[in-house]
Amino acid sequence: MGFGKGMSLLEDLIEKAGGCAVMDGGFATQLESHGASINDPLWSALCLIKDPHLIKRVHLEYLEAGADILVTSSYQATIPGFLSRGLSFEEAETLLKKSIKLAVEARDKFWDGTRNVPGNRYNRALVAASIGSYGAYLADGSEYSGCYGPDVSLDMLKDFHRRRLRVLVEAGPDLLAFETIPNKLEAQACVELLEEENIQIPSWICFSSVDGENAPSGESFKECFDVLNKSTKVNAIGINCAPPHFIESLLCKFKELTTKAIVVYPNSGDIWDGRAKKWKPSKCFSDDTFEVVAPRWRDLGAKVIGGCCRTTPSTIRAISKALKETS
Numbered sequence: 267m268g269f270g271k272g273m274s275l276l277e278d279l280i281e282k283a284g285g286c287a288v289m290d291g292g293f294a295t296q297l298e299s300h301g302a303s304i305n306d307p308l309w310s311a312l313c314l315i316k317d318p319h320l321i322k323r324v325h326l327e328y329l330e331a332g333a334d335i336l337v338t339s340s341y342q343a344t345i346p347g348f349l350s351r352g353l354s355f356e357e358a359e360t361l362l363k364k365s366i367k368l369a370v371e372a373r374d375k376f377w378d379g380t381r382n383v384p385g386n387r388y389n390r391a392l393v394a395a396s397i398g399s400y401g402a403y404l405a406d407g408s409e410y411s412g413c414y415g416p417d418v419s420l421d422m423l424k425d426f427h428r429r430r431l432r433v434l435v436e437a438g439p440d441l442l443a444f445e446t447i448p449n450k451l452e453a454q455a456c457v458e459l460l461e462e463e464n465i466q467i468p469s470w471i472c473f474s475s476v477d478g479e480n481a482p483s484g485e486s487f488k489e490c491f492d493v494l495n496k497s498t499k500v501n502a503i504g505i506n507c508a509p510p511h512f513i514e515s516l517l518c519k520f521k522e523l524t525t526k527a528i529v530v531y532p533n534s535g536d537i538w539d540g541r542a543k544k545w546k547p548s549k550c551f552s553d554d555t556f557e558v559v560a561p562r563w564r565d566l567g568a569k570v571i572g573g574c575c576r577t578t579p580s581t582i583r584a585i586s587k588a589l590k591e592t593s
């Protein structure tokens with residue numbers, strides 16, 4: 267399967283789940299469906315300040331829908347982002363830790379209530395700390411363009427990610443989930459950081475894609491994967507927040523480019539307009555379509571399947587049901 271050392275937690279979960287674990291779905295999407303207002307540079311991380319109870323509620327909804335892995339609310343939670351809102355360094359770090367705490371509390375509460383229920387088909391979920399790309403922090407749509415400009419260097423990206431990574435790891439998640447990485451430089455920064463910080467928990471690095479073939483920067487995945495494949499600190503590679511109709515061919519491509527486990531969690535197919543800060547309807551998959559494609563993705567080699575933006579607990583319920591029925 268291509269997992270490295272220290273992966274038994276994720277490996278065991280995948281095995282218990284019948285060969286393919288189910289992730290949660292769009293986190294910010296579900297916060298918004300409960301009335302959270304996230305049209306803000308902090309995006310969903312604003313809820314860490316304003317609506318932490320909603321964060322826990324959304325985690326519980328995804329667990330109930332069948333998610334084996336929860337991704338935390340830290341996608342756009344960054345120390346500079348919080349500082350720019352007038353919070354102190356300590357307050358910013360406390361909010362990062364809170365994102366892990368809320369997910370762990372939801373997982374433990376749900377597991378305590380279900381583990382002894384006869385016939386339940388739930389697994390004890392794992393908590394993956396979300397680490398959004400630098401582009402997410404910029405809040406200008408650049409996680410879908412990969413254009414960080416000439417002034418952004420490898421060292422600068424490592425500095426951007428370093429402290430947050432440390433704080434999140436100290437808070438005790440089961441996994442690290444780097445999300446919507448749009449170019450080779452940032453992938454390299456993430457890998458070098460995992461090595462330099464000697465991170466001991468499993469991690470995955472997921473790229474976005476806007477053309478269905480390459481990273482958003484236009485760099486080929488072959489180029490991007492070179493550095494990832496060489497590191498034992500990267501346990502899985504994948505695609506997130508790309509349209510679902512790209513997944514089948516990207517999975518086949520990824521299988522040729524890596525022996526690491528593959529994670530896929532596409533968005534619904536809607537397209538993010540970074541200027542207007544709105545989703546534009548496009549070629550969307552319904553939950554029924556996810557139900558059909560999830561077993562295909564598993565059969566093509568995906569080890570973790572879930573949803574990203576604009577997918578909901580009903581999408582995850584459909585994926586979970588389809589995978590269970592066909593395993």
Ligand SMILES: C[S+](C)CC[C@H](N)C(=O)O
Nearest residue numbers: 309401402405406407538
């Ligand atoms: C995954 S995108 C929709 C997140 C929001 C974006 N980084 C922004 O702040 O505009």
Ligand SMILES: N[C@@H](CCS)C(=O)O
Nearest residue numbers: 292293294337341507
């Ligand atoms: N984990 C984040 C990813 C955004 S692309 C979310 O689901 O909101």
Ligand SMILES: [Zn+2]
Nearest residue numbers: 507533574575
């Ligand atoms: Zn997304």
